[in-house]
Amino acid sequence: MKRVLIGLAAALALGSGAARAQDAAQVQRGQQVFTAWCAPCHGGKRVGNRWALPATASLEVKYKGEKPALLEQRTDLPAGALKLFIRGGSQSMPAFRKVEVSDPDIDAIAAYLQSTSAKGR
Amino acid sequence: MAILPPGVSQRDFNAAVRLFKEAVGEAWVFTSDEDLGPYRDAYATHWGEAEERRASAAVCPKSVEEVQAVVRAANRYKVPVFPISTGKNFAYGGPAPNMTGTVVLDLKRMNKVLELDGDRYTALVEPGVSYFDLYRAIQDRGLKMWIDCPDPGWGSPIGNALDHGIGYTFGPYRDHFGSRCGVEVVLANGEVMRTGMGAIPNAGSWQDYPYGYGPEVSGLFGQANYGIVTKMGFWLMPQPESYRTATVTVPKRGDLQKLISVVNYLEHSHLIGEPLFGAPLRALMGNAAFRETIVKAGGPSDAEMDRYASDNNLHSWSVELQFYGPEATNAANWAHAQARFAAEIPGVRFIEGDSLKIPLTEAQIDAAPRRGVRHGIPSLDVWSIVTRSIDPTGVNDGHIGFAPIIPRTAEAVFKAQRVFTDAFRSIETIFGANALTVPQAWHRRSFIFFTTLPTSRTNPEVNRKTRASMLKLIEIGAANGWGEYRAPPEFQDPIVNAYSFGDHSLRRFSEAMKDAVDPNGILAPGRGGIWPKRFRGNRA
Numbered sequence: 098m099k100r101v102l103i104g105l106a107a108a109l110a111l112g113s114g115a116a117r118a119q120d121a122a123q124v125q126r127g128q129q130v131f132t133a134w135c136a137p138c139h140g141g142k143r144v145g146n147r148w149a150l151p152a153t154a155s156l157e158v159k160y161k162g163e164k165p166a167l168l169e170q171r172t173d174l175p176a177g178a179l180k181l182f183i184r185g186g187s188q189s190m191p192a193f194r195k196v197e198v199s200d201p202d203i204d205a206i207a208a209y210l211q212s213t214s215a216k217g218r
Numbered sequence: 219m220a221i222l223p224p225g226v227s228q229r230d231f232n233a234a235v236r237l238f239k240e241a242v243g244e245a246w247v248f249t250s251d252e253d254l255g256p257y258r259d260a261y262a263t264h265w266g267e268a269e270e271r272r273a274s275a276a277v278c279p280k281s282v283e284e285v286q287a288v289v290r291a292a293n294r295y296k297v298p299v300f301p302i303s304t305g306k307n308f309a310y311g312g313p314a315p316n317m318t319g320t321v322v323l324d325l326k327r328m329n330k331v332l333e334l335d336g337d338r339y340t341a342l343v344e345p346g347v348s349y350f351d352l353y354r355a356i357q358d359r360g361l362k363m364w365i366d367c368p369d370p371g372w373g374s375p376i377g378n379a380l381d382h383g384i385g386y387t388f389g390p391y392r393d394h395f396g397s398r399c400g401v402e403v404v405l406a407n408g409e410v411m412r413t414g415m416g417a418i419p420n421a422g423s424w425q426d427y428p429y430g431y432g433p434e435v436s437g438l439f440g441q442a443n444y445g446i447v448t449k450m451g452f453w454l455m456p457q458p459e460s461y462r463t464a465t466v467t468v469p470k471r472g473d474l475q476k477l478i479s480v481v482n483y484l485e486h487s488h489l490i491g492e493p494l495f496g497a498p499l500r501a502l503m504g505n506a507a508f509r510e511t512i513v514k515a516g517g518p519s520d521a522e523m524d525r526y527a528s529d530n531n532l533h534s535w536s537v538e539l540q541f542y543g544p545e546a547t548n549a550a551n552w553a554h555a556q557a558r559f560a561a562e563i564p565g566v567r568f569i570e571g572d573s574l575k576i577p578l579t580e581a582q583i584d585a586a587p588r589r590g591v592r593h594g595i596p597s598l599d600v601w602s603i604v605t606r607s608i609d610p611t612g613v614n615d616g617h618i619g620f621a622p623i624i625p626r627t628a629e630a631v632f633k634a635q636r637v638f639t640d641a642f643r644s645i646e647t648i649f650g651a652n653a654l655t656v657p658q659a660w661h662r663r664s665f666i667f668f669t670t671l672p673t674s675r676t677n678p679e680v681n682r683k684t685r686a687s688m689l690k691l692i693e694i695g696a697a698n699g700w701g702e703y704r705a706p707p708e709f710q711d712p713i714v715n716a717y718s719f720g721d722h723s724l725r726r727f728s729e730a731m732k733d734a735v736d737p738n739g740i741l742a743p744g745r746g747g748i749w750p751k752r753f754r755g756n757r758a
């Protein structure tokens with residue numbers, strides 16, 4: 098019985114390690130996709146005391162401080178919410194096709210945003 | 219919402235879709251409403267209305283062979299297909315087809331930078347390559363050459379060139395279609411054709427000489443529907459050593475004539491990049507009487523405008539010049555430019571700008587609007603003009619461009635100001651023109667008298683006004699001899715209709731060719747106002 102429990106614990110440890118690696122890979126993939134497809138508008142570049150990129154500047158006007166203008170600081174963007182914006186567009190942002198940003202890419206962006214917002218907390 | 223191509227049965231459509239799936243793989247054929255949503259034009263002026271142009275399916279090939287297989291299947295079942303490259307031609311149609319029911323042939327997966335040559339300054343790319351991709355590929359290889367990019371960097375060099383798009387550096391490179399050299403096309407019968415030297419197997423000079431021998435047919439594929447471009451070569455600009463800016467201002471309204479004349483001399487002598495015209499009298503826009511003066515019927519007199527200028531110690535016109543090249547050459551060219559302006563225009567003033575070594579630092583790029591694109595660095599910075607940071611009311615979700623070509627003369631500018639100021643008084647739009655509206659010198663030998671009209675995905679009334687305004691502006695332009703260089707699909711027919719010399723001989727010739735090379739009318743029906751016989755009744 099003890100051997101079984103030790104074996105189970107080892108398997109769980111191994112499993113959680115593999116899961117962590119998988120999570121890290123997904124976050125890394127999310128960062129790549131975000132950098133390529135989102136950051137040119139939603140990035141954090143500042144010029145002087147203002148956001149330099151169009152979508153970040155626009156969200157600052159929209160949220161008036163109620164939410165962060167920067168997506169990488171948001172805690173309320175799980176994959177389902179992201180999908181609505183990415184596949185449907187929003188205001189002047191057009192929708193993105195699956196050939197550009199796939200569904201697994203959206204999951205990865207969500208994982209990346211979760212990781213960046215957690216760092217900010 | 220199931221949509222079928224006009225005149226195609228459900229059975230034939232299903233059979234074609236089955237063949238498309240065999241050609242490209244099931245995962246790369248989209249038919250559901252959810253998957254086709256992003257193929258709608260987000261800036262459509264009929265958004266959500268019955269007239270909005272919608273795709274019946276989307277097919278995404280990865281190779282030339284897959285494109286050929288799709289075209290053969292389309293021909294077999296007479297299903298029309300509409301090729302897009304990156305699908306980012308917003309304000310001019312986005313990823314949506316000209317004719318509802320057309321299958322979008324999405325070439326985004328064909329995204330290889332095939333060749334870069336830093337000694338001959340050439341590139342060969344596939345249609346799914348974006349300006350971002352091409353820029354990165356050049357940077358990654360450390361090559362000292364520039365691309366010329368439009369405002370939004372996610373567009374395709376091929377797609378933008380095919381729609382006669384423009385950029386912001388040196389004249390020959392700003393004309394993206396004009397800087398092409400060598401094209402590969404899949405024809406309507408599924409054959410692959412290469413133009414110029416590419417027609418000689420293994421020539422090695424495909425991107426060196428565009429003409430080959432015989433007719434140079436690659437020009438037929440711009441704003442047209444005779445084939446699907448799967449490769450295009452481009453001539454690129456050697457990275458200059460330095461960059462210099464300077465501004466010239468002239469005191470009187472009538473000085474615009476000499477100002478433009480000298481600028482034309484400088485640009486056509488390849489001494490300057492894009493000239494940026496301006497109107498210093500805009501500083502008076504806070505003055506209500508002045509605002510009324512610049513929109514008065516028939517336009518203000520030169521004397522009135524000159525009085526405003528002299529009373530306020532302002533000059534009437536300005537032009538910012540861009541010099542690219544060795545530092546000493548830029549300095550000499552600027553000195554030469556000053557001498558030419560001074561000889562022609564009494565009272566001209568010169569304002570020194572920046573003189574910078576290339577590549578610029580990030581801070582130097584950020585120091586002036588659009589400086590990045592003037593250095594061939596793609597971005598999406600321009601999107602701010604359609605976001606809340608510029609329009610806090612959030613009324614507009616996008617815009618379309620009204621972009622008539624006018625001659626590069628002051629006479630034409632003044633006439634366009636008068637005509638379009640009067641036009642905007644009588645049509646419903648929040649945009650407009652006035653006696654200070656300056657022309658854009660994007661295309662090196664002409665002016666574009668550009669304005670934008672808003673679109674909305676929530677307010678059909680905005681779109682209704684925009685459609686009515688656009689049609690009226692096209693009509694007024696045509697009556698004055700001005701035609702648009704580019705437009706969204708729903709306005710391409712009225713625009714082509716204005717190119718009517720010889721009882722529309724140009725359109726009849728274009729459509730005779732269309733019927734000859736695409737007898738089933740399967741390639742992009744309606745693109746560029748060219749309708750195949752089968753769908754000619756769809757002409758607006």
